């Protein structure tokens with residue numbers, strides 16, 4: 001079977017690192033900036049960056065509604081940090097006008113772990129990732145205040161939820177694309193492969 005085609009939403013943020021990690025996890029990866037590009041992918045990563053900026057640009061580029069439609073239709077999607085915020089059905093402390101794509105029944109708190117100079121790394125055990133804990137890089141990271149019944153908590157750090165999955169949607173507060181350890185991306189590309197085979201979670 002040919003490699004799944006996975007896009008990285010390339011409006012703002014650490015796009016290149018995700019492209020590299022996805023390629024290492026056996027996907028064909030490319031940037032997505034236009035609705036026509038979104039239509040061609042089997043799955044999508046929403047990178048870290050600044051969620052208010054990504055939100056604004058998604059509206060400006062005419063991507064917000066197509067993104068919502070594809071996520072609703074079951075397209076696998078993985079959001080890291082700002083990307084996690086974009087996948088939350090609700091933000092506790094949004095900037096005025098800040099919209100999300102949604103898809104995961106969770107409430108997130110932006111910048112919950114502190115500001116840029118309070119960024120840190122910590123070992124995180126992620127359900128579904130075999131072997132050693134993942135090295136979690138947290139950069140002005142959100143945490144998840146609460147999840148609804150259909151969302152599954154995959155990881156916690158310091159008593160706070162930092163990884164969640166709901167159906168084909170996955171979100172982490174931290175940035176596996178920065179560590180050279182591709183196991184979380186592998187978890188996602190496996191989901192995309194299953195989706196392409198017609199199996200949904």
Ligand SMILES: NC(=O)CC[C@H](N)C(=O)O
Pocket residue numbers: 047048049050051052080081082083085110111139140141142
């Ligand atoms: N590294 C990140 O993605 C930071 C997220 C940022 N604090 C936001 O609200 O979007």
